[in-house]
Amino acid sequence: MARFIFITGGVVSSLGKGLASAALGALLQARGFTVRLRKLDPYLNVDPGTMSPFEHGEVFVTDDGAETDLDLGHYERFTGVAARRTDSVSSGRIYSNVLEKERRGDYLGKTIQVIPHVTDEIKDFIRIGEDEVDFMLCEIGGTVGDIEGLPFFEAIRQFSQEKPRGQCMFMHLTLLPYIRASGELKTKPTQHSVKELRSIGIAPDVLVCRxxxxxxxxxxxxxxxxxxxxxxxVIAAQDLQSIYEAPLAYHREGLDQAVLDAFAISPAPKPHLAKWEDVSDRIFNAEGEVRVAIVGKYTQLEDAYKSIAEALTHGGMANRVKVKAEWIDAEIFEREDPSPYLEGFHAILVPGGFGERGTEGKIRAAEFARTRKVPYLGICLGMQMAVIEAARNVAHLPDAGSEEFDHEAGKKRFTPVVYHLKEWVQGSHKVERKVDDDKGGTMRLGAYAAHLKEGSKVAQIYGTTRIEERHRHRYEVDIKYRDKLEDTGLVFSAMSPDGRLPEIVEWTDHPWFIGVQFHPELKSKPFAPHPLFADFVRAARDISRLV
Known part of the structure; x- marks a missing residue:
């Protein structure tokens, strides 16, 4: 039966609870334990799927199709444990479940209250899979004292009391601000945060002080x-140059030992940290630098593309180079020539997004990469924009566009090379969608298989002709234009198993130009870089050495 570690935060948000949780999970793994990490978020959205990236950053997608908080990406990257739908829950989901039960009559006419009905629902969620691992790490979003988070704090208090003594512990992350004028490190905010936590019945066993x-x-x-x-x-969490220093830094501070002591696990298994020492060596002993332009529409908030930034870092580690990613707003290219902005970069990446804003700029970025022979990776919408660019400028379809933009405008303006996906096969059943369906959870989500063309560049990169990657999108490239586009040299090098949905395109006469409908960044890890990102950075490195 699992031991439970509840990670809470105080003073201010964005201190790095997710990173601390992920690093602790990695350290427990290094000592031979199995772990699973979970996120309990207090916001009332059912999930972050309908939130703007400016509101909440990236939406991370699991293999089983859950749209989750970006912290689950940290958990996967640090532990290698694939997240599941049952590893993320919000207040919105909890309340929705409670209300559905009330409507069905499951509560037998009782008055529904936060205690016990909402807290019981939270505890039921925490218990899922408790017999599968040695440690279950549960991060509570927000900070202690937030009104939305009170049911979660009450639930974990109850949960710890219901479990046998010594099976639960609490780790609290706070801020120690440095007052430069007086030259003092102030402990009072942490004291007040702990006092607030203790007032609701939770006493921290470990303090992690940022x-x-x-x-x-x-x-x-x-x-x-x-x-x-x-x-x-009392564990110090100092600012680091790279997040991948965190496991070693926390180990030096004694975090993993303090946690094992709290559970009275003695003697503690010796940690094996060679994997993380190699990661650190690759980061800090790079043998060159490459510049990658990320042409996107949410560039004001880098967390909107968190997994892409990390996957590029992993690709750099695989090639022992430092990747300097620079963010460029795609809308600029709708007004100005992209050449002055993109010249000097060794590679261009165009990520996903929703809506028409910035899309013409992404199309021009794809054109620049194609005509200048600059390595290009288009992800999701980035692939669709590359196909539209090819259709307009090479395949003689000047009005090529997407149904998504026609739908927004309310009238037909384009020849729809990209169309709204109305039905597809998921597992053994057919899924159907309409343009006017609810937005939440209605996309093609999660892991889907694809068959790669023998002899294609992507087949060489993956080293196989069958892959499985994670998706998050509503629109697809229309295969009725396949022959016309392939005659120009844009090859559909991977398709869905039924042959209906294009998964990867590549230019045959280009050093490295690949567009993918899925999100490879979601499966990349520092100790296992995604093959596409590793080879993309290799191509950029080769270009940098020619300049």
Whole structure:
């Protein structure tokens, strides 16, 4: 039966609870334990699928088709454990489940209340799969004191009381601000945060204190005294140059040992950290640098493309080069020539997105990459824009466009080379969708198989002709234009198993130009870079050495 670690946060948000959770999971794995990580989010959206990336950053997608918080990406990247639908839940999902049960009459006419009905639903979620792993790490989103999060804090308090003594522990992440004018590191915000946590019945076993620099012993002792934790359970979380330093940095601080001590696990298994030492070596001993332009529409918030940024880093590690990713707003290219902006880059990546804004700029970026022979990776919408560019400028379809933009405009303006997917096969059943369906959870989501063309560039990169990748989209490239496009040299090098849906396109007369309908970045890890990103960065490296 699993031991449970509940990770909470205080003082301010965005301190790195997700990273701390992921790093702790990696350290427990390094000591031979099995782990699973979960995120409990207080917001009232059922999931982040309908949120703007500006609101919540990237939407991470699991193999089984769940749209989740981006922290699940950290969990996967650090532990290699594939996230599942049951690893992410929000207040919206919890309340929705409770109300559905009430409508069915499952509560037998009782008055429905936060306690016990909502908290029981949360506890039921936490229990899922508890017999599968040694440790279950559950991160509570937001900060202690948030009104939306109170049911979750109450639920984990109850849960810890219902489990046998020593089966649950609490790790609290706070901020130690440095007041430059007085030259002091202040512990009071952490003290108040712990006081708030204790007022709702939760006493932290381990304190993880985020700071710009080292925490002097005097402040550690003060925190231990006033927050009622052991001195060796006060862990410094200093700012790092790379997030992939975190497992080694937390190990040096004694986080994994403090957690094992809290569970009275002795003697503690010796950690095997060679994998993370190799990751660190590849990051800090790079043998060159490549510049990659990311031409997107949510460039004001880098978290909107978090997995892409990390996958590029992994590709750099595979090639022992540093990848300098630079973000360019696609809308600029709708007004200006892209050449002055894109010259000097060793590769161009056009990521996914929704809606018409910025799409003409993405098309011009694809044209620049095609005509200048610059390595290009188009992901999801980035693939569709590359196909539209080819249709307009090479295949003599000047009005080529997407039904998505016609739908937004309310009138037909384009020859729809990209169309709204109305039905497809998922597993053993057919899925049907309409343009005016609800937005949430109605896309082609999760892992789907694809067959790669023998002898294609992508077949060489993957080393196989059958792959399975994660999808998140509503629109598809129309195969009725396949012959016309392939006659120009744009090959449909991967298709869905039924041959109806294009999954990958590539230019045969280009050094490296590939568009994929899926999201390869979601499966990349620092110790297992995705093959497409590894080869994309290799191509960029080769270009950089020619310049």
């Amino acid at each position: 700071s710009e620099g080292p925490i002097p012993q005097k402040e550690r002792d003060k925190l231990a005294l006033f927050c009622n934790v052991r001195p060796d359970a």
